[in-house]
Amino acid sequence: MSGDPEVLIIGAGPAGLTAATYLGRFLRRVLVADAGEPRACWIPLSHNMPGFPAGITGAAILSRLREQAEEYGAVIEAGSVEAVKAIDGGFVARLNGRDIHARGVLMATGVVDHHPDLPGVEDAVRRSLVRICPICDAYEATGKAVAVIGASDMGVREAAFMRTYSDRVTLIHVGEPAALTERAALERLGIDLVETPIEQVHLEGDRVTALSWGGRQTAFDMVYSALGTSANAVLARILGAALCDDGRLLVDDHQMTSIPGFYAAGDVVRGLNQIAVATAEAAVAATAIHNALREADGQTV
DSSP states (O other), X not given: OOSOOSEEEEOOSHXXXXXXXXXXXXXXXXXXXXXXXXXXXXXXXXXXXXXXXXXXXXXXXXXXXXXXXHHTTOEEEESXXXXXXXXXXXXXXXXXXEEEEESEEEEOOOEEEOOOSOTTHHHHHHTTSEXXXXXXXXXXXXXXXXXXEEXXXXXXXXXXXXXXXXXXXXXXXXXXXXXXXXXXXXXXXXXXXXXXXXXXXXXXXXXXXXXXEXXXXXXXXXXXXXXXXXXXXXXXXXXXXOXXXXXXXXXXXXXXXXXXXXXXXXXXXXXXXXHHHHHHHHHHHHHHHHHXXXXXXXXXX
16 A cells, blocks of 8 residues: 555454445555454354355455455555544554554454353354354254353343243353342243352363363253453543443444544444444445545535
């Protein structure tokens, strides 16, 4: 890329790469800062990604999105943006030891999962032994014995969601007893409750065969973690962007944050953590950015 980009995209997940494709096709100079390993790369096989009836891996989704963005001129650079500051006419960001000026910024940094304190849990998530997205893959749990690990009423809500698919659902509550207030709902829905820390995970090949607590070992077909997430919104918070109660970014109908020219899309924005949603938000944001730049340049009617 010759000179600074017109638009800086922070994050190379589905939202960031989709926005890069749109902006590239709008003939904008785009730089994507890729901090590495977005959550999507953990998807072993997605069956609810539109257009892929046989399923597609997270790595394949990202590879295709990256190839498409680069086809239209987007530059993707490995590295984490360290700071963003608003200046006259746009923003200045620090990336890999240099300052980058951009007229617009799109933040697509996603969220970080709160994993259960289990040995090798990140590898287990990557291998789909411990799952984190029932909306994505609860269909595959139909009729199976399911464990949901929770530390609050969020675990109750996820266990209740799983009852659509199975009548063998157990909530393993690993938090403080007072954090579990919806006990009556568990009984009404026929969800078993275990209140104890998990002491050991038994793995056999490509599945979690059992969880152990208090000397007792129980087998499950599928294990879900319902411990929540935290938004990767530090840069935006320092910039002064408004946040929702859950720490994710507040945006308008065009995906713009409370900072003019600073947009956000994907899981870092409050909403459904789904690739289809992230890519749709990215399309909206990219189009809004392009039109805002056109207006600033006197190119609108």
